[in-house]
Amino acid sequence: MKKSLDEHAERFSDSAADYDEQQYSPEYRAAADLVVAHADPEAADTVLDLGTGTGAIAFGVADDAGRVIGRDISDGMLEEARTKAADRGVETVEFGAGRFRAPAVDADIDIVTSNFAMHHLGDEEKREAISAIAALEPRRIVLGDVMFFGAPNPDEPFYNPEVDDPATAGVLADAFTDEGYAITAVEMVAEQVGVLVAEPNR
Ligand SMILES: C[S@@+](CC[C@H](N)C(=O)[O-])C[C@H]1O[C@@H](n2cnc3c(N)ncnc32)[C@H](O)[C@@H]1O
Numbered sequence: 001m002k003k004s005l006d007e008h009a010e011r012f013s014d015s016a017a018d019y020d021e022q023q024y025s026p027e028y029r030a031a032a033d034l035v036v037a038h039a040d041p042e043a044a045d046t047v048l049d050l051g052t053g054t055g056a057i058a059f060g061v062a063d064d065a066g067r068v069i070g071r072d073i074s075d076g077m078l079e080e081a082r083t084k085a086a087d088r089g090v091e092t093v094e095f096g097a098g099r100f101r102a103p104a105v106d107a108d109i110d111i112v113t114s115n116f117a118m119h120h121l122g123d124e125e126k127r128e129a130i131s132a133i134a135a136l137e138p139r140r141i142v143l144g145d146v147m148f149f150g151a152p153n154p155d156e157p158f159y160n161p162e163v164d165d166p167a168t169a170g171v172l173a174d175a176f177t178d179e180g181y182a183i184t185a186v187e188m189v190a191e192q193v194g195v196l197v198a199e200p201n202r
Contacts, residue, residue: 003163005073005099008120011163012053013076019054020080027193028116031144034187034195035115036060038142045110048136050100050129051117055081058093061113069105071098072117100129109136115144119159119166126167127175134179137200141181144195147172149188159192169194177201 003011015022035057041047045065049058052070054077062068070093072078081095098104100118112133118126133141146159146166159166173183176198185197 003120008163009073009075012072012074016054016074016076016080019077020056027190030189031187031193031195032056032060032115034189035113035142035144038185038187038195038197039111039113039140041065041111046107047111047113048103048105048109048138050098050103050112050114050133051120052081052095053077053117055084055093055095057113057115058095059084059088059090061111062090062093065111066092067107068093069107069109070095071103071105073097073099101125101132103132103136105136109138110140112136112138112141113144114142116146118143119146119164122165123167123171126172127178130172130175131179134176134181139199141176141198142195143172143198144189144193145172146192147194147196148192149194150191153192166192169196172196 039061041064046067047061047065049070052058052072058068058070078095085093148168181198182201184199187195
C-alpha cells in the first residue's frame with residue numbers, strides 16, 4: 001500500500017541527517033543539474049522549490065535568483081536545509097512547511113522547480129499538484145523526477161513500489177498541457193528518470 005504524506009514526512013525526517021550522503025546516484029545528480037540549468041532564474045526572480053528536501057535545487061539556483069522559497073512536508077529535511085543556509089551564510093533562501101497541492105506561499109512566483117519528489121504522489125494527485133503549481137502562474141516550471149519514458153521495469157533501481165508511484169512522462173506532459181502549459185524541453189536522463197520544462201502556452 002502507498003504511504004500517506006505523514007508517513008513520507010516521517011521517513012524523510014528519519015534519514016534527513018544522512019540524506020546528502022545517500023542520494024548522489026549519477027541519475028539523481030544529472031537530473032538535479034538539469035533542473036538547476038533549466039530553471040535559469042534572473043536576479044529579480046522568486047523561485048519556489050517544491051519537495052525541497054535539504055535544498056539541493058534551492059541552493060543550486062540561489063546565486064542567480066533574487067529569492068528562493070523551499071517547501072517540504074518533512075520537518076527533519078527542512079531543518080537540515082536551514083542549517084545549511086546558516087552554515088553557508090545564504091540569506092536569500094527560506095525553508096518552510098508546504099506540499100505540492102498546498103505550497104503555502106504568498107509571494108509572486110516566477111519559476112517553480114522540483115526534483116525527485118513528485119513521484120511520491122499518485123497520478124491523480126500529481127494532476128492536482130500540477131494544477132496547484134499552474135495556479136501560481138510561474139513563467140517556467142522545471143520538474144525533474146523518476147518518470148517512465150518506456151515500459152516501466154519494476155526491477156530497475158530508481159523506484160520502490162512500496163513508497164513510490166512514478167508516472168509516465170506522457171501523463172505528466174498531459175497534466176501540464178491541460179493546465180495551459182506547453183512542454184518546451186524534455187531531458188531523458190535514463191529510461192526512468194527525466195526532466196520536463198513547461199512554460200505558459202499563451
Ligand atoms: C528524494 S527527496 C528530494 C529532495 C530534493 N528535491 C533533492 O533534489 O535532493 C524528496 C523530498 O520530497 C518531499 N516530499 C514528498 N512528498 C511531498 C509532498 N507531497 N509535498 C512536498 N514535499 C514532499 C520529502 O519530504 C523529501 O524531502
